[in-house]
Amino acid sequence: MNLAEKAFNKIFPDKEEKRVMKLKYSGSFSDYNANVKYNSHEIVFSLSKKWKKINENIVIGLIQELMLKLYNSRKTTHNMDLYNNFIRNMSEFARKNQDIDPLLRESFDRVNDKYFNGLISIPNLKWGNHSFNILGSYKYSTDTIVITKVLKNNLNLLDYVMYHELLHKKIKFYNKNGRSYHHNKNFREKEKQFENSAEIEKQLENFLKKEKFKHRIKKGFGF
Ligand SMILES: [Zn+2]
Known part of the structure; x- marks a missing residue:
């Protein structure tokens, strides 16, 4: 029995699947x-290939999450809990890039000092494309924040997006029935603690010419 079959039998013991x-x-x-x-x-x-070296029980959890999407089903298993804990903790072991743009580094330092008492360890920080759609992203598996280049000229907005992405690094995500929740109530409350956050949201809207604040969160895989 391969790992996919094993994962299937564990999550859907009563289901029949004729396909290989x-x-x-x-x-x-x-x-x-x-x-x-x-x-x-x-x-x-x-x-x-990187999954080859990871404990089988964690890999089963990953396959089960993919299965839930495939069958459009909602469930939680012990393996999925193991898998999500693994992802949540990956950022601590991710390789750090020493070569960080000073503007991003300074933004991180300002936000970390002001809102996190300097307690957040520095993630990898990179500029993204000149995107007006995706302002920032945080990737757990590599502990990387990417921020759009369009914010290079507005340090206040840059700090606000930096703060949002750092909140993801700090709060991580919540799981229920195979779904991951990144912007939960706790997250939204913390987000409002940024100085003048309501005003900044408006500025951001104007700055982006009414584009909505969209961004991407990656758990380390693409569906
Ligand atoms: Zn977010």
Whole structure:
């Protein structure tokens, strides 16, 4: 029995699946990505090679999360808990890039000192594209914040987006029935603690010409 079949039997002991379940490790994924593809006779789970070295019980949890999407089902298993804890803690072990742009470094220092008593360890910080749609992102698996270049000229807005992404690093995410919740009530309350946050939200809207504050959160895989 391969790991995909094992994961299936554990999460859906009463369900029948006639299609063949395959598991592949691929070198073409970045980081810890994974996906699932299927047709009428097979279901193929493709995982980044990096998962090969990870404890089987954690990998089963990852496959089970993919299965919930596939069957549009909601459930929680012990393996999924293990997997999500693994992702939540990955940022602490991610490799750190020493070469950080001074503008980003200064923004991080200002926000960390003012709102976190300097207690957040510095993540990898990078400029993204000139995007007006995606302002920032945080990736747990590599502990990386990416911020759009359009904020280079507005330090106050840059700090606000930095603060938002650092809140993700600090608060992490909450899991229920195979869904991950990143912007929960606690998160929104903390977000409002940024000085003049209501005013800054307005400025941000104007600055982005009424574009909504959109951004991406990555748990370390792409669905
Ligand atoms: Zn967010």
